[in-house]
Amino acid sequence: MAAQQQVRAGFVELYGAEPEGVWSAPGRVNLIGEHTDYNDGFVMPFALPHTAVAAVSRRGDGVLRLHSSDVDGGVVELRLDELAPESDRNWTAYPAGVVWALREAGHPVTGADVHLTSTVPAGAGLSSSAALEVVIALALNDLYDLGLQRWQLARLCQRAENVYVGAPTGIMDQTASACCEAGHALFLDTRDLSQKQIPFDLAAEGMRLLVVDTQVKHAHSDGEYGKRRAGCEKGAALLGVDALRDIPYADLDAALARLGDEEEVRRLVRHVVTEDERVERVVTLLEAGDSRAIGQVLTEGHASLRDDFRISCPELDLVVDTALASGALGARMTGGGFGGSAIVLAEAADVDTITKAVEEAFATAGFTAPRVFEAVPSAGARRVS
Ligand code: ADP
Ligand code: MG
Numbered sequence: 356m357a358a359q360q361q362v363r364a365g366f367v368e369l370y371g372a373e374p375e376g377v378w379s380a381p382g383r384v385n386l387i388g389e390h391t392d393y394n395d396g397f398v399m400p401f402a403l404p405h406t407a408v409a410a411v412s413r414r415g416d417g418v419l420r421l422h423s424s425d426v427d428g429g430v431v432e433l434r435l436d437e438l439a440p441e442s443d444r445n446w447t448a449y450p451a452g453v454v455w456a457l458r459e460a461g462h463p464v465t466g467a468d469v470h471l472t473s474t475v476p477a478g479a480g481l482s483s484s485a486a487l488e489v490v491i492a493l494a495l496n497d498l499y500d501l502g503l504q505r506w507q508l509a510r511l512c513q514r515a516e517n518v519y520v521g522a523p524t525g526i527m528d529q530t531a532s533a534c535c536e537a538g539h540a541l542f543l544d545t546r547d548l549s550q551k552q553i554p555f556d557l558a559a560e561g562m563r564l565l566v567v568d569t570q571v572k573h574a575h576s577d578g579e580y581g582k583r584r585a586g587c588e589k590g591a592a593l594l595g596v597d598a599l600r601d602i603p604y605a606d607l608d609a610a611l612a613r614l615g616d617e618e619e620v621r622r623l624v625r626h627v628v629t630e631d632e633r634v635e636r637v638v639t640l641l642e643a644g645d646s647r648a649i650g651q652v653l654t655e656g657h658a659s660l661r662d663d664f665r666i667s668c669p670e671l672d673l674v675v676d677t678a679l680a681s682g683a684l685g686a687r688m689t690g691g692g693f694g695g696s697a698i699v700l701a702e703a704a705d706v707d708t709i710t711k712a713v714e715e716a717f718a719t720a721g722f723t724a725p726r727v728f729e730a731v732p733s734a735g736a737r738r739v740s
Contacts, residue, residue, distance in 0.1 A: 358379075358474070359379070359739045361472070362408045362470060363377055365470050366412075369430060370412070374470070375412040375413060376494065376498065377409065377410045377739050377740045378411065379409075379736065380406060380485075380486045380532045380533070381406045381475070381486055381532055381733055381734070383400040383403060383481065383528060384696070385399065385400045385527065385531075386400065386540050386649075386653075387399050387630075387649075387653060388400075388527075388630060388633075389630060389660055389687075389689065390660075391630050392525030393523075393587065394587050394599040394627045394631075395600035396545060396600040396627060397543065397545070397631050397634035398634065399634050400527055400535065400541055401531070401535055401539065402535035402732065402733045405474040405475040405481065405486075406475065406490075407471055407475060407486035407489075408471060408739070409470070410471070411468065411469050411494040411495070411498060412468045412498075413465070413467055414465065416466055417434060417435045417436060418433070418434060419434075419438075419466055419469070420467070420468045422470045423446060423471050425472055425477075435454065435464070435465070438451055438455040439455075440455070441520075449484055450487060452516065452519030452520050453488050453512055453515045454491070456511045456515040457492070459514075462499065463499065464495055467494075469494075471490065476568060478695075479570075479690075479695055479696055480696045481566070481690070481695075485516075485528035488515055489508065489509070489532040489736045490736060492511055493738070494738075505533040505534045506534065508533050509530040510526065512533070513525075513526050523580065525545060530548065531735075534735050535732070535735040536734065536735060538555065540553045540641070541553070542634070553638055554641065555641060557646065560646055560647075562684070562703060564699070565699040565706065565709070565730070566698055566729075567696060567698070567699060567713060567725050567726070567727050568726040568728075569668075569670040569671060569694055569696065569722070570724075571668060571722075572694045572695070579692070583664065587624070590623055590624040593614060593620065594614070602624070602628050607629070611624065611625060622662075622663040622665070625663050626660065630656060630659060633656050636649075637652050640652070650686075651684075651685055657675050657686065657687035660687065661688075666693055667688050667692060669720070669722075670717070674725065675697055675699075677712050677713045678713060681712040682702070682708065683700060684702065686698065706729070713727065
């Protein structure tokens with residue numbers, strides 16, 4: 356049974372009536388542009404075929420009922436007038452946070468019944484959280500006829516995650532889930548949210564993009580994220596700009612010189628400024644039809660995240676090194692760092708060799724076996740029935 360029919364049937368079983376509709380929203384992989392989003396810079400995600408799918412109906416009595424088939428514990432019932440930031444440490448904070456953010460922004464949401472399931476692996480850096488938020492936001496936007504645009508839904512979802520859940524994330528994940536198109540990567544300027552769909556149809560060119568989920572999740576990743584973010588803000592303040600985005604690549608050396616003995620801040624600044632330039636280079640290459648050449652840029656991005664931003668880990672480095680040694684066109688860690696996933700760009704003919712080499716390298720190193728899958732640039736959030 357297709358996921359949407361299963362979710363529909365699950366909804367009927369739980370709530371005793373057909374849902375008003377079913378929506379889906381994907382996870383994402385960031386092709387390039389890491390840790391640039393909270394520096395007002397550029398990112399370039401594309402949507403995964405993996406999605407959160409939600410069956411939703413309205414309610415008029417101020418009650419929100421939530422159920423995920425991926426979590427034990429049955430239906431969770433919340434009262435809308437009792438929703439409060441950081442009051443919920445469970446998965447329900449994500450969908451409830453979206454309802455809270457919509458109501459806070461003045462939208463007349465009076466309740467909902469929700470049943471969902473997701474094929475986006477949670478905690479793998481593939482943004483299962485944004486998929487969850489965006490699928491709820493789109494469903495409520497449609498059902499309550501709120502007339503919000505995709506980028507506005509993404510903003511509200513970000514607010515839900517930042518304020519309600521209490522996780523300091525940028526705008527990329529939610530925008531990717533809400534706005535991506537199949538066969539394209541999304542070039543997003545996180546300062547003004549202007550965006551451009553960039554053709555990224557690797558299969559047509561005989562290439563593949565692999566995602567290697569290392570299954571590693573380091574316990575300190577949240578604190579480290581906060582430290583990097585604070586360091587970037589310090590760099591911007593020392594350089595007298597609103598955000599590191601405002602340092603042109605051509606002025607990087609001068610900017611670094613001005614940072615004097617602030618060694619750590621210098622490394623962070625160098626990553627962010629060069630990473631923005633790498634995003635622009637990838638856009639130029641893809642628009643010129645030179646997709647193979649982006650591999651080198653991805654690999655440069657990894658070195659910058661490993662050596663300057665210092666958020667890689669042995670498992671991620673092993674994926675990248677092994678893939679490159681086995682003929683990959685390029686490879687890098689993706690997402691927040693300290694675990695999660697890496698991406699590998701390869702000729703279709705080399706995929707099996709690379710996959711095997713990575714699996715063997717992990718076994719030899721005594722690491723948990725990685726999960727390897729192909730990522731086809733897929734559709735963004737949509738109503739499915
Ligand atoms: P990522 O977004 O990288 O997957 P996060 O830590 O941001 O990781 O979000 C993961 C959290 O999202 C999970 O801990 C859980 O609370 C929630 N979540 C993700 N998928 C589901 C699901 N299918 N059902 C319920 N909650 C989910
Ligand atoms: Mg997340």
